Amino acid sequence: MTQLTVSQLYKQFSTRKDVTVALKDINMHIETGEFVSVVGASGSGKSTLLRLIAGLDQATAGEICVDGVRVTGPGSDRGMVFQSYTLYPWMTVANNVGFGLKLQGLSAAQRRQHVSYYLEVVGLSKFAKALPKELSGGMKQRVAIARALACQPKVLLLDEPFGALDVQTREAMQQFLLQLWQRTGTTILMITHDVGEAVFLSQRIYVLTTQPGTIQGELRIDLPRDRVTNNSDGRRLKIKRLSAFQNYTDQIIELLTDQPEAALLRS
Numbered sequence: 044m045t046q047l048t049v050s051q052l053y054k055q056f057s058t059r060k061d062v063t064v065a066l067k068d069i070n071m072h073i074e075t076g077e078f079v080s081v082v083g084a085s086g087s088g089k090s091t092l093l094r095l096i097a098g099l100d101q102a103t104a105g106e107i108c109v110d111g112v113r114v115t116g117p118g119s120d121r122g123m124v125f126q127s128y129t130l131y132p133w134m135t136v137a138n139n140v141g142f143g144l145k146l147q148g149l150s151a152a153q154r155r156q157h158v159s160y161y162l163e164v165v166g167l168s169k170f171a172k173a174l175p176k177e178l179s180g181g182m183k184q185r186v187a188i189a190r191a192l193a194c195q196p197k198v199l200l201l202d203e204p205f206g207a208l209d210v211q212t213r214e215a216m217q218q219f220l221l222q223l224w225q226r227t228g229t230t231i232l233m234i235t236h237d238v239g240e241a242v243f244l245s246q247r248i249y250v251l252t253t254q255p256g257t258i259q260g261e262l263r264i265d266l267p268r269d270r271v272t273n274n275s276d277g278r279r280l281k282i283k284r285l286s287a288f289q290n291y292t293d294q295i296i297e298l299l300t301d302q303p304e305a306a307l308l309r310s
C-alpha cells in the first residue's frame with residue numbers, strides 16, 4: 044500500500060534580488076514499511092523536500108499525501124529527526140522521549156509505558172534519567188529517533204541523521220537504524236548526501252539533480268536484508284565490500300556525474 048505520495052511538487056524561493064527554483068517536477072511514492080532514501084549534492088533541495096513533507100514549509104505547487112490525506116502542516120503522522128541534536132538540554136532522556144506524547148494528551152502511565160518501550164528499542168533504558176549533555180553524539184541521535192518513534196508516526200523522516208557524527212559512530216548508527224527498521228517495520232524516508240549510506244540502508248533510492256532539484260533517476264537496491272553475506276571462501280563479509288554494493292554506488296554516482304559536486308559524493 045502506498046503510504047506517502049509526492050505529486051508534481053514545485054518549490055521556489057523568492058528574495059528581493061532573485062528567484063531560486065529549489066524543486067521541480069518531483070514525483071515520488073513510498074510504500075508502507077519501505078525504507079527509501081533521497082540522494083543529492085549540496086543545494087539539490089533535499090532539506091527543502093523533507094521540510095515540505097514534514098509540513099514545516101509550503102510548496103509553491105503540487106501535492107503531498109500521507110495515506111491519501113493531503114499534508115497542510117506538521118502532524119503526528121510524520122516523525123522528524125534532524126542532523127543536529129534537537130533534544131531539550133534541561134530535560135532527562137525519558138522526558139525528551141515522552142515530550143510529544145504529553146502534547147498528544149497521553150496519561151502519565153501511558154507515557155511511561157511508551158517511553159520505556161522506545162528507550163529499550165534504541166538500547167538506552169539505562170540512561171532514562173540522564174541529561175543529554177551526559178550522552179555521546181550517537182546516543183543523542185538514538186534519543187531523537189526514540190522521541191520521533193514514540194509518537195508512532197506513519198512515516199519517519201530523517202534529515203542527514205548521522206551527518207554530525209564521526210565515521211565510526213556513523214557506521215554503528217547505520218547498523219542500528221537498519222536493525223531498528225527491521226524490528227519496527229516503520230516506513231522511513233531518509234535524505235543523505237552519502238551514497239554508500241543510502242545503498243547500505245535503502246530498498247529504493249531517488250537521485251536528485253542540482254538547481255533545480257529534479258529526480259534524475261530511481262534505483263531499486265536488491266541486497267540481502269541482513270546486510271551481511273557469505274563470500275566464496277565462506278567468510279562473513281560486510282555488504283559494503285560486495286561488488287553488487289559497489290555497482291549500485293557506481294550507478295548512483297553516474298546519475299550524479301553531470302554535477303560538479305559529484306566527485307565529492309563517493310564515500
Ligand SMILES: Nc1ncnc2c1ncn2[C@@H]1O[C@H](COP(=O)(O)OP(=O)(O)OP(=O)(O)O)[C@@H](O)[C@H]1O
Nearest residue numbers: 056063065083084085086087088089090091092236
Ligand atoms: N529559505 C530559503 N530562502 C532562499 N533560498 C533557499 C531557502 N532554503 C533553501 N534555499 C535554496 O534552495 C536550494 C536547495 O536548498 P536545500 O537546503 O534544500 O538543499 P540541500 O540539498 O538540502 O543542501 P545541503 O545538502 O547543503 O543541506 C538552494 O539553492 C538553497 O540556497
